[in-house]
Amino acid sequence: MIILVDMDDTIENLTEAWINYANKRFGTAVNAADVTTWDPSEAFLSVSHEEMYALLLEDELYETVEPLEGTAHYLQKLISEGHEVFIVTNSPYQVMKVKMEKVLFRHFPFIDWRHVIITGSKPLIRGDVLIDDGVHNLLDGDYAKLLFTAPHNRSFDAKENGMVRVNCWEDVYKAIEKI
Numbered sequence: 350m351i352i353l354v355d356m357d358d359t360i361e362n363l364t365e366a367w368i369n370y371a372n373k374r375f376g377t378a379v380n381a382a383d384v385t386t387w388d389p390s391e392a393f394l395s396v397s398h399e400e401m402y403a404l405l406l407e408d409e410l411y412e413t414v415e416p417l418e419g420t421a422h423y424l425q426k427l428i429s430e431g432h433e434v435f436i437v438t439n440s441p442y443q444v445m446k447v448k449m450e451k452v453l454f455r456h457f458p459f460i461d462w463r464h465v466i467i468t469g470s471k472p473l474i475r476g477d478v479l480i481d482d483g484v485h486n487l488l489d490g491d492y493a494k495l496l497f498t499a500p501h502n503r504s505f506d507a508k509e510n511g512m513v514r515v516n517c518w519e520d521v522y523k524a525i526e527k528i
């Protein structure tokens with residue numbers, strides 16, 4: 350199968366790293382688990398949307414991003430079983446190089462750069478399955494849909510919308526076995 354895998358908050362903890370980075374910068378104490386909307390700036394009462402999103406363009410942020418538990422193990426397992434794994438990400442072009450070097454290839458050195466797709470429109474990409482925490486990336490896609498649980502999508506009814514909710518990478522692996 351061709352397995353499409355989102356990057357941010359599906360294989361690594363960008364939002365958590367971003368919130369911690371913002372707390373240090375702005376002297377705030379926002380807990381990542383309490384950010385239940387897609388836009389984390391809504392949880393920072395003293396920080397504007399622009400100030401929050403400007404941090405995503407700082408190279409140092411990406412030094413602090415860590416893989417989610419089990420991701421490298423299960424990605425390697427899927428690849429060794431013969432699946433083609435493609436990372437599909439929508440990231441600001443200004444930080445693409447540092448993000449690839451300091452996050453993707455640092456923590457997932459077995460991923461070849463030719464298996465990275467950068468796009469603002471994931472539903473245009475063809476594959477057998479997409480694993481993603483962003484509901485909008487799954488809704489119109491012509492692939493099996495695994496919704497990776499994140500605080501911002503917890504109240505979304507995955508089943509009603511033709512998706513399978515997965516809470517961890519063991520869930521992802523089991524769900525892929527059933528496809």
Ligand SMILES: [Mg+2]
Binds near residue numbers: 358359481483
């Ligand atoms: Mg994501």
